[in-house]
Amino acid sequence: MMIFVTGPQFAGKRACIRQLLGLSEEAFAACAVWDVQEMADPDRLDEIADSLCTKKIVIATEMGCGVIPLDASERLRREAAGALACLLAQRADTVIRVCCSIPQLLKGEWPCASC
Amino acid sequence: MLTLITGGASSGKSDFAERLVCRLPGERIYLATMEPFGKENLSRIARHREKRKNKGFITVECSTNIGSLVLPEGANVLLEDLPNLLANEMFSASGGGGENLTEELLTLSARCASLTVVTGDLFSGGNHYEGDMLLYLQRLAQCGNALAQKAALAVEVVCSVPNILKGRIP
Numbered sequence: 001m002m003i004f005v006t007g008p009q010f011a012g013k014r015a016c017i018r019q020l021l022g023l024s025e026e027a028f029a030a031c032a033v034w035d036v037q038e039m040a041d042p043d044r045l046d047e048i049a050d051s052l053c054t055k056k057i058v059i060a061t062e063m064g065c066g067v068i069p070l071d072a073s074e075r076l077r078r079e080a081a082g083a084l085a086c087l088l089a090q091r092a093d094t095v096i097r098v099c100c101s102i103p104q105l106l107k108g109e110w111p112c113a114s115c
Numbered sequence: 116m117l118t119l120i121t122g123g124a125s126s127g128k129s130d131f132a133e134r135l136v137c138r139l140p141g142e143r144i145y146l147a148t149m150e151p152f153g154k155e156n157l158s159r160i161a162r163h164r165e166k167r168k169n170k171g172f173i174t175v176e177c178s179t180n181i182g183s184l185v186l187p188e189g190a191n192v193l194l195e196d197l198p199n200l201l202a203n204e205m206f207s208a209s210g211g212g213g214e215n216l217t218e219e220l221l222t223l224s225a226r227c228a229s230l231t232v233v234t235g236d237l238f239s240g241g242n243h244y245e246g247d248m249l250l251y252l253q254r255l256a257q258c259g260n261a262l263a264q265k266a267a268l269a270v271e272v273v274c275s276v277p278n279i280l281k282g283r284i285p
Contacts, residue, residue, distance in 0.1 A: 008236055008239045008256075009238040009252070009256070010257070010260075011238065011256065011260070012256075012260045037241075061241075062238075062239040062241075063239065063241025063242075064241060065240050065241075066239070066240020066241055067240070078241050099236075099271050099280055100234075100259050101260035101261075101263050101264055102263050102264075102269055102280040104278075104280060
């Protein structure tokens with residue numbers, strides 16, 4: 001059971017999910033991984049997605065909505081981040097998007113504090 | 116009633132916000148935050164004024180120090196827009212820094228029949244900012260998040276279509 005969370009930078013994704021699941025900071029840190037867009041190695045996306053699925057909560061920041069970067073490595077990085085997010089959303093039982101600190105359910109069921 | 120509208124550039128968020136406020140009875144005030152100088156700003160202001168011409172708004176310009184703004188009590192106020200206002204507060208010579216912008220807007224909201232704040236999604240482009248720009252984005256996000264928490268209605272406008280984050284469109 002993995003919950004994938006996405007949304008703009010600084011949208012309050014971590015705080016929102018922590019509150020939704022009623023987790024302490026320590027409990028949250030133990031079962032969640034965030035900023036996974038930074039882990040997107042384009043040659044190992046499936047492998048990374050599989051290993052991230054062992055976590056209860058996986059959080060990525062949306063980064064694909066700006067102008068295409070001039071720098072080739074930045075382009076690659078951005079595309080890999082988007083592709084990884086897709087793989088994670090496909091593997092997740094629940095997908096939540098947080099915008100302006102407010103969660104929206106994109107896939108699955110709302111998680112509850114006892115889950 | 117507090118409403119927050121967000122969305123990308125040219126997503127139709129201003130049109131949506133104007134339509135929303137136009138449905139409300141009573142006085143309507145358009146709180147314009149853009150500094151009225153420079154060719155581009157002036158032409159944008161003229162274009163927006165033309166678009167609003169027959170919608171019954173009184174335009175009030177306030178580019179900085181919104182905390183000291185006095186408006187008639189009980190009006191429906193449309194503030195356009197938050198990214199611009201915060202940029203003025205932080206980077207303009209007459210700005211106050213913007214540290215208390217959330218509180219100032221909540222105080223303003225309490226004096227209005229309704230306050231509708233238009234903000235924008237500047238947070239999905241994947242850019243790594245530093246220094247003043249990072250501080251600006253963090254402060255803008257904090258303010259938008261706090262207003263969304265207090266708002267009765269929060270809407271993200273996507274390609275002119277409202278995606279309701281919270282509440283119900285009246």
